[in-house]
Amino acid sequence: MKKFQLNVTSEIGKLNGVIVHTPGIEVENMTPENAEKALYSDILNLSIAQKEYAQFKGALQKITNVFEVKDLLSETLKSHEAKEVLLEKICCEEKCFEIIEDLKSIPSEELAVQLLQGVPIQRDNLTKYLTEDRFALRPLHNFLFTRDASMSMWDNVLIGKMASKVRERESFIMDTIFQYHPTIQAKTINPLTEKRKFPLDPRVSIEGGDVQIGAEDLLVIGCGSRTTTQGIDFIIETLKQRKDAPKHIIVQELPHTPESFIHLDMVFTFLAEDKCMVYEPLILGRNKYQTIHIEIDNGKVKKIETEENLLKALAKRGIELDPVQCGGTADRWTMEREQWHSGANFFSFAPGKVIGYARNVHTIEEMNKHGFEVITALDFIAGKKEVNDYKKVVVTIEGSELARGGGGARCMSMPIQRESFNW
């Protein structure tokens, strides 16, 4: 079987492979009461979400190799060792050792589904009879956002250290896939299992929505409710040990509320060699959230300093980007409304070619003013429009229901291979 070599050195290089997860029944196993705990702002209508998602995946399939977590996981679980290691980890962390033998006996395909969609509780003792829980293993409501639990950094995968326990299993699953899958393998760096002199600081958390590969030698990382300063320090420590480590890290502080600011990619995404999407009030406007540049040289932090803003910090390193504003430029309320619905969250599949939500009409109009042709995913999938006919293009997917899950196109994609791109 041909091995798939993982390599991502930018946010916009031409995409050759991406991991996604089509939302399934796990998304409906949620009530108004536990939606917030599940990290959702609302409960979703699955049939509509799936229709919208089909546009996203359909468009991607016309562009690149698309891998589903469910398939990768079931192929991975065919390895006896992978199955043992993953189940031990999950049952230990989620305190359900009593079901491990039952889980081991389930064939890999079905087991993969259960690990994603949840394992119903067997009411075979008093505690279980009386509990209000329905699941021995909770459904993974957030896995459609494959961006967060693991992130491709050059030829390695950094495994997320999730800020919330409800997403932890996603990171165990991704770690196991990259270690044991027969064709998609990569060296993983997992904060929980890396060898170190001291125990891991419990405040370390890192999620992929915050980590953007600016260039071969530059990372841009959001620091807020999901990725902590300690998490970024962990990344710096890890990078320091690499000879070919990127020299520059630009950190952007983020507000902790409202929840639409959870990740950097909700306020800033790369669109093209000369364009980026910004939520202006945070990225360019005057505010208390700092942008900090960290320079690493020869295994040491050589410099840490505050910069005027993210775009100026990037420009100093040779990445000059013209900002396109989320929500347009006219009305602050429109910016806020469209940012809330993941209006700044674009996924680039080639320089200048991106996917995003159609519902954020002011944002899309603003992109059009900046030279992006707008085509719907439906027209693209039907062959009525071609992305190769335009230098800059935004493929729009309907996303009214998906956006309620709290993310957009970038959140729903984990690129594993891109052609290299030099600024």
Ligand SMILES: NC(=[NH2+])NCCC[C@H](N)C(=O)O
């Ligand atoms: N990369 C992103 N912005 N991901 C969005 C994740 C949303 C998800 N409901 C969460 O709270 O975790």
